[in-house]
Amino acid sequence: MQEFHPIKEGKVxxxxxxxxSLIMVATDRISAFxxxxxxxxxxxxxxxxxxxxxxxxxxxxxxPNHMISADVKDMPEFFRNEKFKGRSMLCKKLNMLPIECIVxxxxxxxxxxxxxxxxxxxxxxxxxxxxxxxxxxxxIYTPSTKAELGDHDENISFEQxxxxxxxxxxxxxxEYAETIRDCTIALYRKCADYAxxxxxxxxxxxxxxGLDSEGRVVLGDEMLTPDSSRFWPSEGYEKGKSQPSFDxxxxxxxxxxxxDSDYNxxxxxxxxxxxxxxxxxxxxxxxxxx
Numbered sequence: 060m061q062e063f064h065p066i067k068e069g070k071v072x073x074x075x076x077x078x079x080s081l082i083m084v085a086t087d088r089i090s091a092f093x094x095x096x097x098x099x100x101x102x103x104x105x106x107x108x109x110x111x112x113x114x115x116x117x118x119x120x121x122x123p124n125h126m127i128s129a130d131v132k133d134m135p136e137f138f139r140n141e142k143f144k145g146r147s148m149l150c151k152k153l154n155m156l157p158i159e160c161i162v163x164x165x166x167x168x169x170x171x172x173x174x175x176x177x178x179x180x181x182x183x184x185x186x187x188x189x190x191x192x193x194x195x196x197x198x199i200y201t202p203s204t205k206a207e208l209g210d211h212d213e214n215i216s217f218e219q220x221x222x223x224x225x226x227x228x229x230x231x232x233x234e235y236a237e238t239i240r241d242c243t244i245a246l247y248r249k250c251a252d253y254a255x256x257x258x259x260x261x262x263x264x265x266x267x268x269g270l271d272s273e274g275r276v277v278l279g280d281e282m283l284t285p286d287s288s289r290f291w292p293s294e295g296y297e298k299g300k301s302q303p304s305f306d307x308x309x310x311x312x313x314x315x316x317x318x319d320s321d322y323n324x325x326x327x328x329x330x331x332x333x334x335x336x337x338x339x340x341x342x343x344x345x346x347x348x349x
Contacts, residue, residue, distance in 0.1 A: 063137045070095050071107070071286060075138075077149070080127060082134055083108075085146045085281075089332070091311050091322070098324045104146035105348055106336045107284045112148065113344050114282040118249060122242050124278040125150040125269070145349065153269025153279050156235060157227060158220050159203045159212055160243040164251055165262040167192050167289065167301070170201070181214045192262070192291075193298040198247050200240045205267075238276050239268045250283055255293060257342050259305065264288035285336045305339035307332065 063082070065073040070090040075082040085104035089096050108129060115124040127149040131139045134149050163170055163180065170180040171191050179185060181201035189195075202220040203212040215223070217240060225232025243266050251261045265287050267280035281287055285306035292303060313328050314320060324332075340348055 060136050063135065071104070072281075077135065079152065081150045081152055082138060083148045083150055084143060085148075089286075089307060089310060091307060091314055094322050096310075096322045096324060098329055100329055100333050100336075102333055102348065103336060106333075106340050107281055107286055108146045108148055109348060110284050110340055110343070111282045114250060115278070117253065118246055118278070118282075121245050121249060122278050123271075123275065124282070125153055125280075127151060150279070151271060151277065153271060153277055155267060155269040155279060156239065156276075157205050157223055158236075158239065158268075159205055160239050160266040160268065161201045161203060161263065162198050162243050162247040162266075163195065163201060163263040164198045164247065165192055165194050165260070165289075165291075166190075167262050170263070182216045190299040192296075192300060192302050198244055198251075200243055202240075235276065239266075242266075242268065242276065242278070246278070246282075254290075254343060257345075258293050259339065259342055260291040260293050260296060260302075262289035262291055262302070285339055290339050305335045305342075309335055 063075045066076045067074040071086055071088050073084045073086060075084065085107040087099040087101055087103045089098065089100050089103060112126065112129040115126045127133070129148045131144050131147055134147060138147055166174055166180070166189055173180050174185055174189060178187065180199065183199050183201065186196065200217065201214060202217065203214045204223065205212065217236065221232045221236040224235045228235060246266060247261070247264065254261050261283065264283055266278060266282065268276050269279045271277045288306060289308060290305040292305070296302060310324065310328065310332055313324065314322065337348060
């Protein structure tokens with residue numbers, strides 16, 4: 060049996076080369092504030108992979124995505140065991156674009172902090188008088204650069220995103236920037252509308268895109284997981300305050316309240332975190348995690 064070793068390890072994912080494809084494995088690691096925590100959240104990687112699979116299937120009419128299969132039976136023998144089952148995805152190889160595509164439908168987090176100071180988010184002027192967690196008149200696109208492991212992403216303007224892409228793809232910068240901006244908004248609108256029917260508000264999220272072998276823009280990485288998004292319960296939602304969440308904001312809040320924790324979570328926080336992830340998965344997909 061051929062053995063495989065990761066060619067790249069991120070905060071959460073490990074990537075394996077499979078010739079003309081890649082195998083992405085979501086681990087049970089969790090990161091916050093650009094730090095990988097000492098704890099593991101059991102089954103978290105399965106939630107991330109299966110939720111991405113769900114969204115990829117739901118949105119393939121808007122844009123092609125990189126998923127080939129999430130069944131280890133379609134992967135080399137090395138991956139056909141419990142260690143990889145449910146958390147692995149066979150994917151097309153893409154030339155990833157160096158932009159994180161962030162879309163905000165509600166004002167919260169760093170966006171709210173920026174708005175309080177300047178009346179704008181990432182340079183985009185917003186209406187006066189907005190409250191914390193309020194729904195924006197229209198979703199806004201706020202791209203950022205992709206940071207290396209341990210570094211911070213940098214918010215940039217749309218015009219700056221054109222410059223970043225133009226440096227890497229001369230003559231194509233504006234075309235790619237406009238395409239990924241428009242796809243980001245379209246994906247968010249469809250998925251936010253769907254989620255709201257299931258009792259979840261998607262406050263904000265991020266997408267990543269790449270180019271396939273024919274130069275077409277394709278959706279890659281993960282999609283609308285509790286790691287990459289803010290999910291709020293629609294029941295009890297009220298603007299003007301912070302919201303309870305189904306995502307890792309729960310972990311961030313605990314770490315903020317316990318600055319001497321050395322990024323080590325107690326068991327009750329670990330248990331509550333996976334409980335939130337699983338509840339979001341059930342609500343959105345209508346099924347339990349297999």
